[in-house]
Amino acid sequence: MRDGSMIERAPILNAVTHVLMIAGLLIAAFPIYVVFIASTHDLPTVNRVPMPLWPGDHLVQNYATVWNKSDFGAKMINSLIVATGVTIGKITLAALTAFSIVFFRYRARMLVFWAIFITLMLPLEVRIVPTYAVAADVAEPLRWLVWLFGLELGIAPINLLNTYTGLILPLVATATGTFLYRQFFLTIPDTLVEAARMDGAGPLRFFWEHLIPLSRNNMAALATIMFVYAWNQYLWPLLITTDARMATATMQLQKIVPGPLFGQPPVWNEAMAATLLVMVPPLLVVIFMQGAFVRGLVATDK
């Protein structure tokens, strides 16, 4: 029983609460609504100040223009491939790593855990230039490793620029995901492990037949936040794709508007149509997976 159902008379306060909640609704929804409305008008209408707040009749035309002009469909598919790849990669790696450090006993496992956990302090934004250099030639660290052992091998450069691998792989390591899975695996009772071993299950069968089904909630929570994270990536795809065919929808927004604030104004109706297209997929994930999304967010960021 919370305030709402408590018998308590506070009419003024309740009125204020409703007003604030409606104000919050306007603040949260108004920008999204404006993007939608602006994407349904022709250019002169959209440039009127203030812009009308009811939909116009150019919706189909604007979206068709954006879709064709910058080959947006292909970019949406690229985004989908990258977001799905990153999500699956993160879940897989997180589950495997956590399985190893929780269910096996070896000295280095705390080292492994910390080596992954510390990457939280090294976000992409602070190592962009050298990470770009690595993506341009992934064999470089390997060459150094070989050189440390006194050898000199001609290892051919491996270039990840303009590839799906390059868009996905550097984003796949996950400290938060590994941490979440570790916390979950720690709650699995020892008796379950013992029972499985008694049935003659080896580690991989135990992982596949017991842990994976048990961690379904965990997986859903992680998948929603990681999909949203990956779809919304901007800086990394911007750096490593020079080929327009590899561009993702999110980074494509930069190409649709002319330079920031200066120069000629953007073609706002088309820009807003593109913005809405980029907004929709992660928004749908949050709308339909609200519970999992909130759980994932609150559980991983602690």
Add this chain to the structure above:
Amino acid sequence: MDRRASFDNLWLAGALVAPQILLVVVFFYWPTLQALYWAFSTQPPFGGTNQWVGWQNFQQIFTDAVYWNSVRVSIIFATLSTALSISMALLLALMIDRQLAGHKAYRFVYFWPYAIAAPAVGLAFRFIFAPDAGFVSAINQLAPNLWNPALKGWDAMILIVIANSWKMMAYNFIFFLAALQSIPRGLIEAAAMDGSGVLRRARDIQIPLLAPTLFFLLVINITESFVDSFGIVDITTGGGPARATDLMVFKIYSDGFKGLDYSMAAAQSIVLMLLVIGLTFVQFRYVEKRVHYA
């Protein structure tokens, strides 16, 4: 984290962690080491191997007014957007937690902004706040250029602060609401029976119990504002006008990829990295405290 029952196939254990360890080494530790090396060396103008220069790159950035400008605007940006997004989120969470009619519908929509990509947020707000279109420019009918983020530094700063706060507000709201809902109901009911009203309970019970969450969110918001601001800045102001929104991350990007000065970009990266490490330590210390608390 010791359990009694465990497996002992160590080759398998190693094989299971190998993929992620490999990725972490190649894409995190290697670039970090490289950034460190670049920060302490310079590249000769006509190519060749880097030359060790010690602290020279750091001396150069710390005596550079343009660099200090980026530090200054980053601090302003972080302070304003953290204050704005946290206070809005706290207010909304307290309102929703009263569970009046319709609160579920409102709550549902309050989550949305966090799902939206930073550049999309940036573009939406750039339109709403455009000097010659959208809505805010209506005030320019009172006096020309009363509002113009393309020309006025503070207008541009306000624009990116509002865009960033809008997105972070949703994130903070989710955490505040989760924390409020974990406060034992009996506590609130007991206080109500003792005659304390809604405001009194918010002030004396709910907000004090939210302190750990508030502290956690403060650290996260400051870190995010310093590190994760590129998308919004790049698409709205591009660091301008006259470097008024030239945040640290944006400057690293433009020095590194536009100016191609890897050493300067690396030195700035190291400074930002130390800042993130410092903030993360503060956060970990708090997390430990919170474990005892709960």
